[in-house]
Amino acid sequence: MRIVRYVTVIVVLLLIAACGARNQQPTVAITVDEAWVRPALASGNTAAYMRITNHTDIPITLTSISADFAGIVQIHQTVVENDIAHTQHLENGMRIGAGETLNLQPGGYHVMMMNVQQALNEGETVSISLTFDNGETMTVEAEIRNGTAEVE
């Protein structure tokens, strides 16, 4: 009986070790960092920028972004054709390839925020929520600051 008990203890310890090893593997699918927003006046428009990395081996689409301080929030892409900048609304979201990092930055991908309901003052922070098609949602803190003077 004592041997059976020892075997049971060893099996339990092995199971605990196996579970522990599994928990140590990276489980983060998406990371968002360096989020910032341009200052804005109440009722004005602004844009947010950030860096999004897909750590998985399958593509993930950023399907929507929301912020409680803006009336309308859309994912836009500025494309320059024949020296003229056009802004496109990416209604189907923004695809982030497997292992890819996308930089939302002035002159490229950006989060368009229209009808800002309060003044956004430099030095403050605001929250922005992102939803992805893998079911993940996350809220990031974005610093309000002035970037390069590019038109969205």
Ligand SMILES: [Cu+2]
């Ligand atoms: Cu835009």
